[in-house]
Amino acid sequence: MLDVPILSLLIFIPIVGSVLVYLLGRLRERLCELASLVITIVVFALSLYMYGLLFASKEGASFSFVEGPFNWLGGFGVDYYLGVDGLSASLILISSILSVLVVLGSWDLITEKKPIYYFLILLFEGSIIGVFCSLNLILFYVFWEIVLIPMFFFIGVWGGPRRKYAAMKFLIFTYVGSVVMLLGFILIYLFTTPNTFNIPELVGKIPFWVQLLASAATFAGFGVKLPVVPLHTWLPDAHVEAPAPISVFLAGLLLKMGGYGFIRVNLGILADVSRQYAWVFISFGILTMFYGALVAMVQRDLKRMIALTSINHMGFVLLGSFAGISASTTQGAVYGISGAIFQMFNHAAAIGILFMLSGYIHEQAGTRNIDELKSLRIGMPKTALVLILGSLAGMSVPIYSSFLSEWMVILGAISVNSWYAITVLIPLLTVAYFLWMIKRTVLSQLPERIHYHDLRNRAMIGLLLYLVPLFLLLILPSLILGVVDPLSLLLYQGAGGGK
């Protein structure tokens, strides 16, 4: 389409920009905040442009903007190879949107060591975009691991009281998962003819037993990131300790790496096993959803509750994608897989506003304890309004697109097996704990009047921006589904479905 290497630009503008931002920040701290905003907006504009072109071309199923394969490590199958389809493009778009919002949100909430902070933010953005558009398994792994380093420092340096423990736990959990995943990639490479790490060339070529072993290995990598219960225990700790903008990155983007991996690798190239053993993954998905919802219900810390909501919501992704691949009808498959991808997009925005808000509440009220936050509707009316609007997004009520994606996933799941209808209980549980939280914080009465600081207008606008894509996509879901549906169909057919 274009001669400009648009994907490389999307990756390397933030990475190169990060050094620039750091140097500017050493000069004057305000400069690095502004420069990061400019860079993230440029990346957002570029990714919007990329997405627009892809949307207009209706080529969501095949890889566009392909760069490479360029030989990186001689004769060893490691190539520099980029490309986007509907899945990658939508995740890159949400990454660039969240990066802008996170930079804006950090202006208020991050006061220490700003140059390094913004350096790491941009490094994170560049490498996560790299994860979403790598078409070589090793390149994918390289970006996948780079993401860990900024996140380790975010939690460890800017985190709460137990930040050291949370940072180490995060690092060890995700690294163990990743290296086991790497073994799976090496297996795929060695036992496929011709030997290659390139995803498009691997489709349909991998022997079944290799797929089986590789699925087990990659489950460790993707499962920790998604996270799948019982590999999730790092997540509540990391979220609670991370500063609010970083929680947005963590839940909004880092968890998506797991979902992306499941769809790109398991559904894409390990398709036979994914179809045959879908029930295993689906069971884990349902377990994850129920666990997240039930444990969220009993939390006292607002942020921990939101973190568990995010486990609950990401279970939909696992359920949807594997229900889709094993569906008996094309319609069910498209509902499931597209629903899963759509869910990732929506969850990123919905969870973003909730985490950010929890950060503001903590800053203004000095606590995040749900029992201690009383009568926000009088004390902090703007905050209460945003909290309700954000909670509605978390509850997936039909004024946001998150309703559509959960509905699609459940529909897809039911089309596989009517027992999976049990998952309709999940939105119910979610609504229950959100409403209970709102009852205790917003609607409660205080004996005496306490005046908290309320949200500044700028912060409020920054928060409401998260809801824009959710509104927009409720009205025009085809903006995402238009590029995603062809891909879902392709994946389904690639796994031998619909014949």
Place this chain on the structure above:
Amino acid sequence: MSATILVLEYAVIYTVGSLLASMLSLSKRAGVKQSAAFYASLAVLAVSLGFTLLNIAIYLIEPKPSFTNLFHEDLLSYFFAITVQLVSLFVVLSSRNYMWDDRNLSVYFSLLLFSTLGMVLLAFAADLLMIIVAWELMSIPTYVLAGLRKDNPFSNEASIKYFLLGAFSSGILLYAISLTYGLTGTTNLPAVLQALQASATRLDPLTILALALFIAGFGFKMSVVPFHMWIPDAYEGAPTTISTFLSAGTKKAGFVVAIRVFVVALPFLSTNWTTAFAILALATMTLGNVAALTQRSLTRMLAYSSIAQAGYILIGFAVATEPAKTLALIGVLFHVFNHAVMQSSAFLAVAAVDRTIGRASLDSFASLWRRMPITSFALAVSLLALAGIPPLNGFWSKLVLFTAAIQGDMAWLALAGVLNSALSLGYYAWVIKRMYIDEPTGSMGQGRIKEPAVISAVLLAATAIIIVLGIYPSLIYDLAKAAVLALG
């Protein structure tokens, strides 16, 4: 150029330079005395490195391996010559800050040069007798260097322990060589190969005994469990620059002779030595990593980490037969080079801390980044590289080694290596956490300390190599591949 003349040239450069360093330092004026030895050693290494690079260039234009009875000149020799001389250069430069107030500086430098010459000769050696001569030339100066701080009991202990076990291992090696001579009637490696090829004695129990003795003898230098006992004590007691030299330099020499002896000369016994190396690899990396987890002193932690890294390299030896031979040996060479750089960087960062704050215990690293930003950065990067985090150089060589292991039907070894990598991140990340996240403890100041200038420059250079090779691994990978393919 004939290989003998080539090696003679190295010998002349090093010997003349080293003698010059000692003579110049006879001067009565203290300043001249130290500078003379330092600049003379620097000049020798610069000339010799330049000479090596020039020869590689000539060799690459016209690849003509040359063999004589004692030496062979091929890319493998050059690869190791470059690696060990680079480490020596790092060590000599860092000594400008670390050892400057030592009274025996000229002795220090000339011994360092002689030991480097020993390593270079080992890289070229093609005869078992030449190997033992070069081995001793490399080892004996280091016994003295480890004990250079005569008034420090730890240094003395390190030296004695290292010397006794070193002498013992040389004895074992000599015994192995004499057995080989008895079996084949020759000490020349190509001739040993031919003799074994022709005769039926190759599965003789004596041959197996010789093989076992070779493994033990080389294993001592390569820091293979169970021949590793001296390592933590020696590294901790010796001046830190010398620990760098031992772990990044002389250890690597063990691997080059191991390639020459096992892979090239004794391929008929590969069923025996691959099994042995597989077991040793597993034991070495596991013990190294587990022991490193519990250390309170960073020097000891790095010593155990260095043992663990030797375990990863041994994975390459364990599968150095068809079908994975090429990939395995590439992995060995690649990781040897990477480890030399990463380990130098990590150890020299510790040397910088040792020099300015004193006591390289983990407590003195708390919040180090405020006080020594360059050192902390270099240490963090080298530790991440040692852990195998991409895109740093250590990742690529481990990737090649693990792939070779799976290709060579030893997937369990790859799994063990991967799990060990994960384990190792536990202590590497702990140091990084200490430097960047923890608050300073006790009476430690927060103010910035003036970092030793030359060490900082060396650290930045090593960090640059780590990052550049991480982004563009082909630079060394291609050279290693060419070296392995030339072995045949």
